[in-house]
Amino acid sequence: MPHCKEFKLGDVWRTCNKIRAAIFRMGINLFEYFQPLDPNKSCLISESQFISVINGQLRATIGLSEQEVKELADYFRVPDGRIYYTQLCEVMHDSVPQFSDNVPLVTGLEWEDPLHTNRLSISEERRLSVLLTKIASLVNMRKLILRPYFQDYELVSKNCGTVTMAHFARILAHLNILLSADDFNLLVKKYVKDSYTLNYVAFIAAIDQVVDYLNRNGILDLSGDVMILFPGRVLNAELPKLPRPEIGKITAAQLFGKQSIFHPALNDPKKIEHILTTVSMIQAHVLKNRLRICDFFKDFDPLNCGRITLSQFHRGLDALVLSGKQRFFLSLPDVEAVINQYRDPCDPSRVCWRTFEDDMDQAFTVKELEKTPSLKVESPPKRVKELLNPGAKNWQAVNTPTRDLCEEAVDKVKQKILHRRILLKPVFRDFDKYNNGHVSRSQMRQALHFNGILLSDEEIFALEERFNDDVGFNYFWFLKDVDSSNAEPLYTQFVTDMLKLNAEKPMEKPTRREQDIVQIMAKIKGKVVRERIRVLEFLRDFDRCNEQVISRVDFKRGLSVCKFDLTDNEVQTLMQVFASPLRKECVDYKRFSEVVEESFSQQCLERAPLIVPIQHVPTRDCEKNFLNFDERIVVSMALQKLAKKPDMQMNLSSVLKDYDKTNCGTVSQTQFLKALTLRGMSNLISKNEFDVICKCFSFERGMRDEVDYRAFMKALDIIYLTEKYNPF
Known part of the structure; x- marks a missing residue:
């Protein structure tokens, strides 16, 4: 027909690309729209249903014209007039890339980093x-915690670690952190994010890092401000405009060495030794009398700030040195x-008594041991342990x-005591009331003369120089x-003998019998049957966690309690x-107990009810009654001679029973x-x-070998009856 538009394939694909772009942009699944219209799953729907979906439900999303819908329906129409919608859906969805199935090529982007x-x-x-x-010095000095102030805003705005510039400025003003316009612009320039918000998480992390560095390097004083003695003290946020005279005059030790607030470098070595000796004397007094430092100073510090006045510290120190059984004297210069x-x-005008308390408590232990668990504490310290008494000479x-x-005098006194067996302590104790x-000097001389120890005046003077102090x-x-x-003590030889007796003997080379598991189990089963021992009860107590295995040491201990009389090689x-197959250092005691219990019954009899279990018959045979071939022939001939007459005629058993007073059978x-x-x-043998x-x-039996007469009589009876009823 001349008025009909010519059908072109390019127009259809242009329409498909339009639908494909909408699917990719909006995330549409065409199957969800067409499948409800096809309950029989025939992949075909009518043309009216197809047009109703495209122009009705998807018109606002895709926006196709009537001509485009008609061309699309003509292209996917089958000969019977219905539309092959699954082919359309496959053409649309197969060409859409699935980004969710791909691994991201870029990770850890800068805008994803919270810092x-x-x-x-x-x-x-x-x-x-x-x-x-x-x-950071202001925050540390005021003990401020910045994070809650910013998190309150984040709970409302639902931001991810960011606040607006205006709110950031309000928080700093609320915390009384006053900044100039240039300083605030510098902070904004450093921590700005998305052109209108600030990354407060990175700002707080930087402040915490600076505070940690200042505390770790001893730059802050007790008040939290930067130390005055610190050579690199920050004087102002602005760069210095005048020349600094201290530059170049600070030594490397002052610059890189650890600065101490309470122990400044003194120029006089005598003052250093004086303060160290005084502190060691106080530590020794506290250690000897077991005193608690805080009990003498905490009443003067009601606000618990760690600082008291000079007079209060002096009063507390006087009460400290006068406490305990042995009073301690401190002079005014000390x-x-x-x-x-x-x-x-x-x-x-104040003294840091908390720091004084920490130093004095070092006589007992070291503070904050939980931070260094591997530290070996020396209590008391070596300086306190070796402290000289007041008045004693170095x-x-x-x-x-x-x-x-x-x-020489000490060695002479040693020799006198060694040869004469003198005890000096009771004599000195009588003088020490x-x-x-x-004791006094005269009492020392009397004690030595009383025990017959004669020394010259020069030697006694040397002893007094060595052992005298302010007390005596x-x-x-x-x-x-x-x-x-x-x-050498008199009991040294006895102790040596006991150590040798109780020392562990070296393992001997195992014999063939000690490595034969059959003979070892026969020995254990015989002991169990004769004495009715339940091995599991002795070994189960060592398995506290019910792991079905115990250690080799516990297994050996359990066997020793059972008294099986096993050698070390047999164990x-x-x-x-x-x-145990999984733990070689352990023993599967459960399996061992089951093997031993086979001497009474057999495992899993419920699966074979017709089997009659046979109890283990213990034997008393050992290496001592083992007979070779010649000896067995001799025993056989001798027993045949003795079995000519039965026991009813000879009555041998009654005589043997009379000798067996304990009725033990031997x-x-x-x-x-x-x-x-x-x-x-x-006479027969x-x-x-x-x-x-x-x-x-x-x-x-015991320490000797006896004869089992019961087995002997039983053997005679068997031989007699065998020969009696033997037809040959």
């Missing part, structure tokens, strides 16, 4: 570092030295002749050096056979020979045959 900040120039970075240091050592650097500083003379370990002659130290003789064989070889002689049976019979029926 992302912008880059500044070198000068701006330096200005920002100075500004952050000042803000008190002033302690006060100057712990004076507050920010307020010279023996290393005394001249050499006096020290040599003192050593207050039990403080000191320290006889505790003197006896410690004198009584430390090398005399090692058992542990190797019954070792008699000695002498008693066995007497019984045979009494019944006239000893030779001496060699008698010895072989005793060896065949021997049984070890």
Whole structure:
């Protein structure tokens, strides 16, 4: 027809591309619109249904004209007039890329990092570092926590770690952190994000990092501000405009060494030694009397700020040194030295008693041990342990002749005590009425003369120089050096013998019998059957976690409680056979108990009810009653001779029972020979045959070998009955 438009394939594909773009943009699934119209799953719908979906439900999304819809229907129409909609859907969806199935090529983008900040120039970075240091010192000094102030805004705005510039400025003003316009613009330039918000998470992280650095390097004082003694103190957020005279005059030790607030470097070594000695004396007094420092100072500090006035600290220190059983004296210069050592650097009229308490408590332990669990604490410290008493001389500083003379005197007293077996302590204790370990000089001389120890005046003077202090002659130290003789105690040999007796014997080379698991289990089963022992009850207590295995040490202990009389090599064989397959250092005691219980019954009898279990018959055979071939022939001939007459005629058993007073079933070889002689049976066998019979029926009881006469009589009865009813 001349008025009809010519059908072109390019127009249809242009329409398909239009639908494909809408599907990709809006995420539409065409199957969800067409499948409800096709309940029979025939993949075909009518033309009216197809047009109603395209022009009705998807018209606002795709926006096709009537001509485009008609061309699309003509293209996917089948000969019977229906539309093949599944082909259309497959053409549309197969060409759409599935981005969710692909692995992302780019990860960790800068705008995804919560601590992302912008880059500044070198000068701006330096200005920002100075500004952050000042803000960090203010935050630390006021004990501020910045995060809650920003999180309150985030709970309302639902932002991800960002706040607006106006709210950031309001928070800083609320916290009384006053910044100039240039400083605020610098912060905005560093932490701005998305052109109108600030990354407060990165800002707080930077402040925390600066505070941690200041605390770690000892730059902050007790008030939280930057230390005055710190050479790199930040004076202003602006760069200095005048030349700084301190540049180049600071030593490397002051610049890089750790600055200490309470222990400044003093120029006088005598003052350093004086304060260290005083502190060590107070630590020794606190350690000896077990005093708690805070009990003497906390009442003066009701606000618990850690600082009190000079007079209050002096009063508390006086109460401290006067407490305990043994009072301690501090002179006024000593008190002033302690006060100057712990004076507050920010307020010279106060003393930091908390720091004093921490230093004194080091005599017992180290604070914050949970942070360094591997630290080995020395209690008391070496300086406190080796502290000299007041008035005592440093023996290393005394001249050499006096020290040599003192050593000779001490050695002479040692030899006297060693040869005469003298006890000096009771004599000194009689003079020491207050039990403080000191006596006077005259009492020391009397104690030595009383025990017949004669020394010259020079030697006694050398001893006094060594052991005298402000209280008197320290006889505790003197006896410690004198009584430390090398005399061997009388019980040394006894202790040595006991150690040798209880020492673990080396493992001997196992024999073939000790490695035979069959013989070892027969030995254990015989013991279990005879004494009715339940092995599981002795081993189960070692399995506290019910793991069905126990360690080798516990297994050996359990077997020793059962009294199986096993050698070490036999126990090692058992542990190797019954070792757990997954844990070689453990033993599967459950399997071992089941094997031992087979001597009474058989496992899993419920699966085979017709099987009759056979109980294990224990044997008393051992290596001592083992007979070779020749000995077995001799025993056989001897028993045949003795079995000619039955027991009813000879009545041998009654005689043997008379010898068996305990009714244990065994008699000695002498008693066995007497019984045979009494019944006239000893003449039937030779001496060699008698010895072989005793060896065949021997049984070890106690420390000797006896004869099992019950087994002997039973063997005679069997041989007699066998020959009696033997037709041949």
